[in-house]
Amino acid sequence: MLKRDQIETFFARLQAANPAPKGELNYVNPYTLLVAVVLxxxxxxxxxxxxTEKLFQRVDTPQKMLKLGEAGLKEHIxxxxxxxxxxxxxxxxxxxxLRDFKGEVPQDRDILQTLPGVGRKTANVVLNIAFGLPTIAVDTHIFRVANRTGLAPGKDVLKVEAALEKRVPEPFKLHCHHWLILHGRYVCKARKPDCGRCVVRDLCQFKEKNV
DNA sequence: CTCCCGATAT
DNA sequence: ATATCAGGAG
Incomplete structure (x- = not known):
């Protein structure tokens, strides 16, 4: 496990490499973000x-989605x-x-999780990206990076989320999701980690470091 | 744990 | 050919 000062360095470097991190899913409002994350x-x-490019041009509210209908939606996706x-x-x-929330996306994780197709990870993404809350959504990339590096080891995503919640310094919490996911996608990849281009390689505990 | 299930990277 | 991809539900 990484020490506190190592974790500070870890995120300081990811931040330096990517000062204004953004997700790569396209959306136009909280509802379309929710749909995009479910998809x-x-x-x-x-x-x-x-x-979703064509879909969200026509459909950006629950009302319009119901008008499109399930068959129409399937055609798009x-x-x-x-x-x-x-x-x-x-x-x-x-x-x-539409029926219970006036067509708006609830800003509450427990409520979000009652929606079909929405689990903890999706709820956390929506709260973080659409509403600016410091939730940490643990997806496949973040789970891998957290365990590989020794940043926040855990056997399941809930434990990794709890570990990150505890170990990520406050100033980095809001954007740590993006830094970790982008790092996991482009550098700390599942199949062939690109350790040669990794900015935290010296801190990382991954045993099979590539060139 | 299994199923869902097309596109893409390796 | 096969592993993997911003997972969730039964």
């Missing part, structure tokens, strides 16, 4: 953006994996938002 499960952001269940979830989720 992004086990899919690449590039693939999701390709499908059929290139995304797991599209059948995702389409069902988005339609049902939109019905609930």
């Amino acid at each position: 992004s499960a086990q899919a690449t952001d590039v693939g999701v953006n390709k499908a 059929k290139t995304i994996g797991l599209f059948n269940t995702k389409a069902k979830n988005v339609i049902r989720l939109s019905e609930i938002l």
